[in-house]
Amino acid sequence: MTETVKTILLLGSGGREHALAWKMAQSPAVTKIWALPGSDGIATVEKTECIAGNATDPAFVVKTAQQLKPDLIFIGPETPLAAGVVDALEAAGLSVMGPRKAAAQLESSKIFSKEFMTEFGIPTAPFKVADTYDEAITLCEKWDIEGKGIVIKADGLAAGKGVVVTHDRAEALKTLHDFMVNPACSVKTERILLEEKITGKEVSAFALCDGKTFLPLGYACDYKRVNDNDQGPNTGGMGGYAPKGWPSDKARQFIQEHVFRPVMAGMQELKTPFKGILFAGLMIEGDNVKVIEFNTRFGDPETQILLPLIAEDIVPLFAQAAAGKLGATPPSLRNSHALHVVLTSEGYPETLGTGMRLGEKMDIPAAPDNTLLFISGAKKKNDQWVNNGGRVIGVTALGATMDEARARAYATVEKIHFQGAHWRKDIGR
Numbered sequence: 001m002t003e004t005v006k007t008i009l010l011l012g013s014g015g016r017e018h019a020l021a022w023k024m025a026q027s028p029a030v031t032k033i034w035a036l037p038g039s040d041g042i043a044t045v046e047k048t049e050c051i052a053g054n055a056t057d058p059a060f061v062v063k064t065a066q067q068l069k070p071d072l073i074f075i076g077p078e079t080p081l082a083a084g085v086v087d088a089l090e091a092a093g094l095s096v097m098g099p100r101k102a103a104a105q106l107e108s109s110k111i112f113s114k115e116f117m118t119e120f121g122i123p124t125a126p127f128k129v130a131d132t133y134d135e136a137i138t139l140c141e142k143w144d145i146e147g148k149g150i151v152i153k154a155d156g157l158a159a160g161k162g163v164v165v166t167h168d169r170a171e172a173l174k175t176l177h178d179f180m181v182n183p184a185c186s187v188k189t190e191r192i193l194l195e196e197k198i199t200g201k202e203v204s205a206f207a208l209c210d211g212k213t214f215l216p217l218g219y220a221c222d223y224k225r226v227n228d229n230d231q232g233p234n235t236g237g238m239g240g241y242a243p244k245g246w247p248s249d250k251a252r253q254f255i256q257e258h259v260f261r262p263v264m265a266g267m268q269e270l271k272t273p274f275k276g277i278l279f280a281g282l283m284i285e286g287d288n289v290k291v292i293e294f295n296t297r298f299g300d301p302e303t304q305i306l307l308p309l310i311a312e313d314i315v316p317l318f319a320q321a322a323a324g325k326l327g328a329t330p331p332s333l334r335n336s337h338a339l340h341v342v343l344t345s346e347g348y349p350e351t352l353g354t355g356m357r358l359g360e361k362m363d364i365p366a367a368p369d370n371t372l373l374f375i376s377g378a379k380k381k382n383d384q385w386v387n388n389g390g391r392v393i394g395v396t397a398l399g400a401t402m403d404e405a406r407a408r409a410y411a412t413v414e415k416i417h418f419q420g421a422h423w424r425k426d427i428g429r
């Protein structure tokens, strides 16, 4: 038996961490949650206190954890993982939910991830790696772009900006130049991935992992483009829903056996066991499943969709995973539909030369039954909420049907007011 968790240190500050704190606070045994750095939204959660500081600085996180002595540390975002925060905390003898730096490469290096998938037989789009700009140009010039399409991916973490699904050779060559040569481009990489384009419907699958075994946590579909009908630039995620009846049972079985299981076995074989949340971005066409990418943490806003559907206390499961002692029973899910809509600031996603409209006063209504509000880019200024980020606040609603969940979510969205507020009207349609 893993010891009961009474106190938790949660790293992160977004809507995802607001949802995590909300779910953790419902655990009867939990008496205190510290959020580093947290946010004014997270501070509204019962039992929760925010601690100022840099969550990606391993020495600072260790010092903070040694002072607070939490029973469990949970890492929300990817940047502390890539910075080796888990390695430092575990070296200090602390109990952590999240992968060490070497295992977090499944997300922090797209090339590591693709080579891993090839080595362990995980289905993914065919690809080539270039180590120099000249090599990338040569590969691109020889590529059958009309037949296979070409997707260009920068190797490292790029906050969602390091992938371009190109339309023709000219765009592919321009992307290579931007990512590898152009100093004005925010994405910079020395190594690049060229990948065949695959088609189908996208879904994200989540699993809780303890280094050896995993438990499936559910599925979510998200909306990446900023405007309705998938128009406009990519964002961190504008909303989403938990699909029902799709992927099929057969596809779900395939994902467990041919995606999650070989990741666990392969990472053990490489002596970098994977502990934490594994998030597989998948493309499904008929029964054909391919992995687009792995993330080594919960998604934002997928977490705001998945956690409200989990019927039971999740904290004991997190503790078991951290201790390498996960049981065989996945958490039970509510028999509801869940849908989430994100409201953003005007100008989001910010691109070079355009500012976002920030500092606007916000009216945030009380959440009605079966509705939850998760705050990301907003803060309190003299007791008044103002927006201070791209994605500002998200509304999750549960319903007996998708129509009910959607109507419920949008009814609350309409009651949130701030100048320049933007949201997609077509989530779940």
Ligand code: AMP
Residues within 6 Å of the ligand: 125, 151, 160, 163, 165, 195, 196, 197, 198, 199, 202, 281, 292, 293
């Ligand atoms: P990623 O950052 O790897 O999730 O990629 C961002 C988005 O690009 C994905 O959600 C897909 O919509 C798209 N994408 C990535 N790789 C491919 C591919 N090989 N074929 C088609 N679309 C892709």
Ligand code: GLY
Residues within 6 Å of the ligand: 222, 236, 237, 295, 298, 299, 300, 301, 302
């Ligand atoms: N919503 C996508 C992500 O968290 O990466």
